[in-house]
Amino acid sequence: MARETPGRTRTRSPERPRKRASSEGEEFLHELETVSRGVRDPVAKLRFIRSSLARHEAADRMVQKVRFTPVRKVMYHWLSLEGLRHVLGGSRRDEAAPVTIATRVSLAFGRAAVIGLGLMVGVGVGVAVYRRTRPPAAPLMAAPRQVGAPAVTAPAAGAVPPPVSLAPAGVAPAAIWLVEKGPQYELYSNGLRIDTGLAVKGTPRAYRVFDEDGRLDPHVQTAPVGLLFHTSESDVWPLEAAYNENLRGSSQGLLRYVQHNRLYHYVIDRFGRVYRIVSEDSKANHAGNSVWAYDGKVYLNLNHAFLGVSFETRWEGGKALPITQAQFAAGRNLADSLRQRYSIAPEMCVTHGLTSVNPTKRLIGHHMDWARGFPFEAFGLPDQYRRKAPSVAIFGFDYDDDFLKVLDEPWPGVRVAEAELAAEARRQHRDVEDLRYEKQTAYDRWIEKQEDPEAPAGRSTASTSRPEGLQ
Amino acid sequence: MVEERKDHLWKVAQEAEDRIDDLMKAGSNPVGLDVGTSKVVAARRKGKEIDTGSQLNAFIPVPYSRFTETILGQNEISYYRENGELIIYGTATEKFANMFNANVRRPMADGLINPREKFAMPVLEAILQTLVPKARAQGEVLAFSVPAAADGKDAQLTYHEATLRRYFESLGYKAVAINEGLAVIFSELEDNNFTGIGISCGGGMCNVTLAYLSIPSMMFSIAKGGDFIDDSVASVTGEQATRVKVIKEDGLDLSKTAKDKYEKALRIYYEDLIETLVEKLQHSISQADKLPRSDRPLPIVISGGTAKPRGFKEMFEKALSARMLPVEISAVRMAADPLTATARGSLIAALYEK
Numbered sequence: 001m002a003r004e005t006p007g008r009t010r011t012r013s014p015e016r017p018r019k020r021a022s023s024e025g026e027e028f029l030h031e032l033e034t035v036s037r038g039v040r041d042p043v044a045k046l047r048f049i050r051s052s053l054a055r056h057e058a059a060d061r062m063v064q065k066v067r068f069t070p071v072r073k074v075m076y077h078w079l080s081l082e083g084l085r086h087v088l089g090g091s092r093r094d095e096a097a098p099v100t101i102a103t104r105v106s107l108a109f110g111r112a113a114v115i116g117l118g119l120m121v122g123v124g125v126g127v128a129v130y131r132r133t134r135p136p137a138a139p140l141m142a143a144p145r146q147v148g149a150p151a152v153t154a155p156a157a158g159a160v161p162p163p164v165s166l167a168p169a170g171v172a173p174a175a176i177w178l179v180e181k182g183p184q185y186e187l188y189s190n191g192l193r194i195d196t197g198l199a200v201k202g203t204p205r206a207y208r209v210f211d212e213d214g215r216l217d218p219h220v221q222t223a224p225v226g227l228l229f230h231t232s233e234s235d236v237w238p239l240e241a242a243y244n245e246n247l248r249g250s251s252q253g254l255l256r257y258v259q260h261n262r263l264y265h266y267v268i269d270r271f272g273r274v275y276r277i278v279s280e281d282s283k284a285n286h287a288g289n290s291v292w293a294y295d296g297k298v299y300l301n302l303n304h305a306f307l308g309v310s311f312e313t314r315w316e317g318g319k320a321l322p323i324t325q326a327q328f329a330a331g332r333n334l335a336d337s338l339r340q341r342y343s344i345a346p347e348m349c350v351t352h353g354l355t356s357v358n359p360t361k362r363l364i365g366h367h368m369d370w371a372r373g374f375p376f377e378a379f380g381l382p383d384q385y386r387r388k389a390p391s392v393a394i395f396g397f398d399y400d401d402d403f404l405k406v407l408d409e410p411w412p413g414v415r416v417a418e419a420e421l422a423a424e425a426r427r428q429h430r431d432v433e434d435l436r437y438e439k440q441t442a443y444d445r446w447i448e449k450q451e452d453p454e455a456p457a458g459r460s461t462a463s464t465s466r467p468e469g470l471q
Numbered sequence: 472m473v474e475e476r477k478d479h480l481w482k483v484a485q486e487a488e489d490r491i492d493d494l495m496k497a498g499s500n501p502v503g504l505d506v507g508t509s510k511v512v513a514a515r516r517k518g519k520e521i522d523t524g525s526q527l528n529a530f531i532p533v534p535y536s537r538f539t540e541t542i543l544g545q546n547e548i549s550y551y552r553e554n555g556e557l558i559i560y561g562t563a564t565e566k567f568a569n570m571f572n573a574n575v576r577r578p579m580a581d582g583l584i585n586p587r588e589k590f591a592m593p594v595l596e597a598i599l600q601t602l603v604p605k606a607r608a609q610g611e612v613l614a615f616s617v618p619a620a621a622d623g624k625d626a627q628l629t630y631h632e633a634t635l636r637r638y639f640e641s642l643g644y645k646a647v648a649i650n651e652g653l654a655v656i657f658s659e660l661e662d663n664n665f666t667g668i669g670i671s672c673g674g675g676m677c678n679v680t681l682a683y684l685s686i687p688s689m690m691f692s693i694a695k696g697g698d699f700i701d702d703s704v705a706s707v708t709g710e711q712a713t714r715v716k717v718i719k720e721d722g723l724d725l726s727k728t729a730k731d732k733y734e735k736a737l738r739i740y741y742e743d744l745i746e747t748l749v750e751k752l753q754h755s756i757s758q759a760d761k762l763p764r765s766d767r768p769l770p771i772v773i774s775g776g777t778a779k780p781r782g783f784k785e786m787f788e789k790a791l792s793a794r795m796l797p798v799e800i801s802a803v804r805m806a807a808d809p810l811t812a813t814a815r816g817s818l819i820a821a822l823y824e825k
Contacts, residue, residue, distance in 0.1 A: 029684070033664050036684075042661040043822040049664060049684050050823070183608060197607060 176337045186276075192333035194266075195275045198255055202262045202282030207304035208450065209297045212394075214442070216449055221305070224280065226348035227335060228287055228302055228355065230264060230310040231322065231369040239270060239324055247271075254312055261285060264308040266334060272326025274334050284308045289366060290355040291397075293390035294347045300450055302355060306348075307338055315353075317406050318373030332379055346381045354384055354411070357391050359447070362440045364391050364414065365403045372407060385411040392417035396439030501612040501825050502603060502644070503818025505654070505811075506635060508579045509674025509697055509776060513602040514814035521818060523811040526601055528674075529575040530560035530594045531567050551597060553590070560594050561601060568713045575713055581694045582618035582651075582676040583631040596638060606643030613644035614821035616651040616813050618678050619690040647824050652680025653687050654816030659772040659806045666767075668800075670748070671813050672775035672783075674698050677748050681756065681769070681798075689759040693751055695744045697777040703743075704736040725782030741786065744777075749790040756797045768799035774806035774813060 032052050039045040180187040184197040205224065209217045234254040237246040251269040258264055258277050264286050267275045278284040286308030292299045299305045311331060313322045323331070338344060353371025357364055365371055376383050391397040392414055399410055425432040503514040512525040533539060535555050543550045548563040559567050568575045578585055578595040585591045603613065615635055620628040632648050639646035649657075655669030655678075665685035671678045674697040680690040698712075701719065705712040710733065718733050729735040771791075773784060788803050806812035 032684070036664050042657065042819050045661060046657065046665065046685055046819060046823045053684065053686065199607070200605070 176340050188333070188337050190333050190336060192274065192330070192337050194334075195273060197275075198259050199276040199279055200259055200262065202278045202284060205281055205283050205304050207299075209299060209305070210446060210450075212293075212296050212298060214298075214446060222281075224305065224307045224338075224342050224344070226292065226299070226302065226306040226344060226350065227338060228290075228306040228308050229331075229349070229351045229370050229374055230286060230308055231315040231352075232258075232267065232310050232312045233314055233369065234312060236270070236312075236314050251312060258310070264310040266307070266309045267312060268309070268323075268327050268330050268334065269312045270324055270327065272324065272328075272330040274330050278308075280307065286310070287352065287355065289357050289359050290352070291357055291391040291395065292348070292350055292355045293394065294345065298390065298394060298446075300446060307342075309334060309338075315369040315371075315373075317368075318371065322373070328375070328378070335379055335381075347384075347387070349376075349379070349381050350384045354389070354413070355391070357395075357397055359443060361400070362395075362397050362436075362443075363403065364389065364397045364399050364410075365407070368403075368406055372411065385413055386416070387413045388420065389413040389417040393420055394439065395443040396421065396436035397443075398436065501614070501818065501821035503654075503814050503816065503821050504599075504603065504613060504615040505651070505813035505817060506579075506599075506615050506617070507673045507775075507813070508577060508582055508676070510810070511598055511602060512811055512814035514811060514818040516818065516822070521815055523814055524602055525810070526561040526598050527564055527575075528579055528595070528598055529564045529568075529577050530558055530590065530598075531564050531571070531573065531575050532556040532558050532590075533567070533571070549597070549601060551593075553593070558590060558594060558597075560597050565713065565716075569717065572711060573713070574711055577674075577698075580675060580698075581621065581624070582673065582678070582692065582696075583624065583627050584634060586627070592634065599638070603639070603642065603644075609643050610645045611643065612647060612821045612824045613639050614647045614649050614654075614817040614824065615639065616654050616817050617648045618651050618676055619680070619692040621676065621692050621694050645824070647820060649817050649820040650680055650687060650690055651678040651692075651813055652690055653682055653685075654813045654820065655772060655774045655806065656680060656682050656816065657685070657819040658812045658816030659774065659804075660770060663770055667770040667772065668752075669816075670771065670773045670775075670778075672696060672744075672748075672773065672777035673813075674776065677744070677775070677777070679748070679752055679755070681759070689755055691751060691755045693747055695747055696775075700737065700740040700744060700777070703740045704733065707736050708732055719780065720776075723780040725780050725786050727782070741780070741783070742790075745783075745787050745790045749787070749794055753794050753796055768801035770801045771803045772806055772812075773803065774809040776810055778805065779809050 032049065036045055036049050036052075039048055176188050176190045176192070178186060179189050184195060186194045186196055188194075205222050206220050208220055211217070232254055234257075235246075235250045237243040237250060239247070247270055251271075255267060255269075255275055255277070258267055262278045262282075262284050265276065265278045265280060265284050267277055269275065283304045284307075285303060287302035287306060290300070290302045292302060292306075309331065311323045311327050313327070315322060335349060339346070339349065351370030351374045353365060353368040356367040358366035372385070374384075376385075389411070399414070403410070421435060422432055425435045428435070500516045505512040505514075507528060509528055510525050511528050512523055514521050514523045516522075532553070533556065535552060535557050539557055540550075540552070543557065543559065546563075548559060549561040550557050550559045552558070564575050576588060576590070578588060578591040578598070580587070584595065606613075617628065617632050617635075636646045636648065651671045651673075652669040655671050656665050656667060660667045660669065660682075666683050668679065668681045676692045676694050676696045678690070678692045681688050697716070697719070701712040701715045704710070704715045704719075708715070710718075715733065715737075719737055723734065723737060725738060725741055729738050773787065778784075778787075784803055784805050791800065791803065808815075
């Protein structure tokens with residue numbers, strides 16, 4: 001607030017002299033002003049003043065019937081305090097209310113007087129009623145009955161604790177359901193709490209799927225069929241109290257950026273808080289050029305088909321588990337919840353690094369987050385690193401020295417796909433590179449077809465060779 | 472087309488533009504907006520503090536060329552392409568205007584949407600977009616300032632208010648209009664139980680409101696503000712108005728003797744503005760039907776960018792003391808932050824409406 005300047009400018013019209021406040025209306029306003037001066041928060045003060053003025057007429061009619069001025073003033077003051085109490089939202093919040101100590105004391109006195117009066121009346125009535133209708137003796141408390149609750153067996157004393165496992169312990173809910181929904185959050189029965197305050201809508205989800213023969217399903221799908229795990233590659237601070245502000249600031253910056261660019265459906269920050277950023281019925285820009293396949297179906301560019309879940313961390317070549325315990329627990333709960341909600345097959349839960357491709361250079365590993373080190377097993381998922389790499393098997397994509405600088409060795413699924421390519425080339429008495437090239441050009445045709453909204457269903461191209469199936 | 476932006480993730484910058492972004496997008500609190508002729512200022516509560524961000528409410532069109540567009544993109548300057556022109560808008564506009572020695576154009580004039588400017592609404596919406604994203608929750612409250620109707624401009628004010636309201640509602644907000652002078656009172660006269668006179672001297676006009684216990688008793692505006700001073704000085708000195716604005720904002724001190732022709736002219740037109748303001752204040756209070764039933768003298772608080780030069784308050788006090796007002800004035804004071812007072816007051820109105 002601005003300070004009062006020392007010099008005072010006084011201008012006054014001689015023809016409009018004013019009287020001192022003396023009428024009943026001015027008494028009310030005077031008391032209203034006195035009480036409102038004790039409110040420190042501008043919004044609370046504005047609410048108090050406006051609501052008091054609105055109630056003024058009704059209250060005024062009542063109080064003006066009192067002839068004795070001092071009593072009238074006390075009543076106006078009391079009414080103002082009651083109005084303030086109403087604005088501040090009830091007696092339990094008075095301790096933290098934005099009012100001065102003097103006002104707080106006035107509120108307390110006012111309340112004490114009302115409570116005292118109420119108690120006296122209440123006790124009197126209560127005693128009278130009790131004497132007339134004394135009830136027979138009965139137990140004060142009954143032990144609550146356990147109805148069908150499964151018992152949790154405590155481990156025997158001295159028993160060897162099980163090896164450290166990332167599998168969930170304790171009683172798991174039979175299903176995951178939405179327990180509670182507030183304006184800024186959702187709470188699920190497996191403990192998952194989603195902060196929804198940042199959620200934004202994006203382009204509605206709509207995609208089509210290829211079969212192994214390159215036929216594009218004419219039906220447009222609108223439900224997600226997979227989960228794609230990412231790392232945010234943002235700044236990561238040590239998980240120590242001394243860096244608390246850096247940790248918080250970094251997360252906030254990341255969330256803003258992700259929201260602005262609609263990058264992921266979910267972000268899990270370093271403290272394990274789950275934020276919904278892009279609504280689940282929209283696509284997020286998380287996957288880019290990417291390939292995955294399962295159960296005879298091939299998915300290209302996974303922004304629409306897959307939900308993007310990003311852990312706030314840097315992957316750093318996957319040399320260590322790069323997420324915190326809190327992130328792990330939250331990530332597992334989130335994955336379980338999404339998988340149940342959309343009936344997502346475990347084989348369709350994969351990482352960005354395993355799917356990302358560079359179509360211009362025909363290379364895998366364009367983005368490499370989680371290209372190694374994602375704890376699939378702990379998430380209750382099959383080891384996707386061992387699954388045959390669809391980008392290699394179907395489209396003959398390769399890897400280069402830069403890829404090997406990061407990973408040393410491609411993940412096992414790449415080797416499996418390469419072996420299959422070699423076997424196929426041998427069968428066809430062809431050079432492997434020749435076969436690769438043929439498959440790589442097929443990728444362009446598939447993509448072209450996918451991006452063409454008028455594309456008819458059926459075989460994708462009149463290509464000389466049909467892309468090979470996966471499994 | 473596949474969007475692939477992830478490579479930029481670690482480039483999250485903590486710069487001024489980001490601060491606006493942060494302010495506007497971090498919380499789900501109500502928004503207070505000062506939609507002024509010269510600047511748009513947004514205020515939002517951030518914890519116990521109030522955070523503000525602003526954009527210049529101006530634009531400048533430059534001929535399209537790929538080179539220019541690349542330069543704008545590289546420098547992260549807000550622009551959009553319209554036929555054969557690149558429309559540069561917001562805070563960067565002034566820099567370009569000085570560079571090309573041209574005057575900026577404004578989507579608003581005299582506190583209202585500029586009816587003579589064909590780009591008025593597209594540019595204003597683009598500027599507002601940088602400060603106010605879509606509401607997170609439907610019905611989030613946004614209070615935006617509107618001027619008091621100047622003489623004969625009631626219909627234009629109605630159009631201005633309705634257009635802005637419709638725009639904010641399209642973003643999902645519950646939009647509430649608040650008089651600019653009242654917003655200043657909300658922001659600055661809390662200690663006086665929102666009783667007193669609030670004056671906002673902006674780019675297009677000066678707005679005045681007298682309120683008692685937050686209820687406005689009298690309000691008016693005059694169509695003189697910073698732009699009037701800039702244009703008048705420009706016309707008598709032969710300088711570009713944009714350049715005059717720079718001189719004005721570069722430490723002008725009205726309490727000192729003018730040292731060149733620009734300062735002399737600035738002083739003359741500041742006196743003219745203040746004289747008009749005080750005269751209208753006296754007239755309006757005299758004509759007001761219902762004045763506060765208060766025995767106490769009223770404080771006056773002044774805000775707005777035009778009131779920022781040193782010596783403005785003293786000049787105002789001098790003009791005030793030369794006239795007999797029908798109400799007693801306790802003090803004249805400057806707002807704690809003249810540039811954001813209206814936005815802060817609008818925020819209080821938004822929080823009140825929440």
